[in-house]
Amino acid sequence: MAAATTTTPSTALTMKLLVDSQRWRVVFAEAGKDTVDFLFSLLAVPAGTSVKLLGKESMVGCMGNLYGSAERLEEPYVQPGAAKDVILGAAMPPPAAVRPNSWVFPLPAPAPAAPAPAPKKFYNCGNSYYRNNCGSYVTEVSGTCCPNCGNRMYTETNLVGSPQPVDAKEPVRKGFVQGGMVVYTVTDDLVISPMSNVSTIALLNACGVRDFGMLQERTVQIGYKEGLEILRASLQSKTVLTDVFLGKKPPSASSMKNGGMKNGGSTPQLSNGTRRDSLSWRA
Structure with missing residues (x-):
């Protein structure tokens, strides 16, 4: 086993x-x-996981033979990118x-946590101080042309009032049947x-x-x-x-x-x- x-x-x-x-x-x-x-x-x-846990020699019927066949199958006969573990022992x-x-x-084992995304940067036109209409525009792509004056938008600015991300919580598992008394x-x-x-x-x-x-x-x-x-x-x-x-x-x-x-x-x-x-x- x-x-x-x-x-x-x-x-x-x-x-x-x-x-x-x-x-x-x-x-x-x-x-x-x-x-x-x-x-x-x-x-x-999963059926494959059952065979893996119990041992294919102890299985009644043909499931053990099916498991052994997948286990012995060589790489040339397996689709590229197909993982045997998906068949032999599903998570x-x-x-x-x-x-x-x-x-x-x-x-x-729990999957490693994904790295936090880098904070976004925003840019506006350098003429915003002198021209009020230029201040109406902001971009995420540095060097974009200002729609008002045509100047390149390189001045980094901060976006305020954005909602904070909420961590997704795992739902509480209540089980299948009623408990209590x-x-x-x-x-x-x-x-x-x-x-x-x-x-x-x-x-x-x-x-x-x-x-x-x-x-x-x-x-x-x-x-x-x-x-x-x-x-x-x-x-x-x-x-x-x-x-x-x-x-x-x-x-x-x-x-x-x-x-x-x-x-x-x-x-x-x-x-x-x-x-x-x-x-x-x-x-």
Whole structure:
């Protein structure tokens, strides 16, 4: 996999998983605005950049072959002035719909600031002091003939009352989804919707959850590594959250210290060490 400079979001992205410890899978996750903004931002990652980040050998399908073909193509067969980087790794600035702390992938180095333009100079006729009509004319080109007397206009003058340039400010990115008290449900296959009691019960039924005592709550953080794995799994799997945060095999009963089976494996436990016979959900 190609090396990449990592960036750390100003606010850690977190997600609360509801894990079925019996079947060892994520039933669904609870996520806030910034995490959901990040998940939606994956739609803005260029295909070539995805291959570059993940490595062409790990790609499912033919995208890796396509990337390798462009990579191997020699200069005589490439259009003059065409840059391979545009195809192989397009610049990936954060989309306008994503706030800076919702973007966990590396950003390109900022472009150097353009030098300030030289101030303009203005010239008038040297006879302006003696002839009032000459003072009515001003030019930016030194040596221009005065329309009144025909004298060359070499006398430098100052223009007053010009508006000061206003620095363009980057628009504040508010993100894609609403924040505040709104919480979102993220399923294992990345179906995202606002959380509600009805949708939660429907998801539990759809996943065949019958024993609430086997459910665990687990809070995970999403950084560059996790973001990269989510991107990879989203292109290859229908069980993204399970693959990224749980892995393929459940831990042994003896190693499940938080949210696992304790007391010889006879009593289902949650992360706080207490048995939960019923669940209450936030609307």
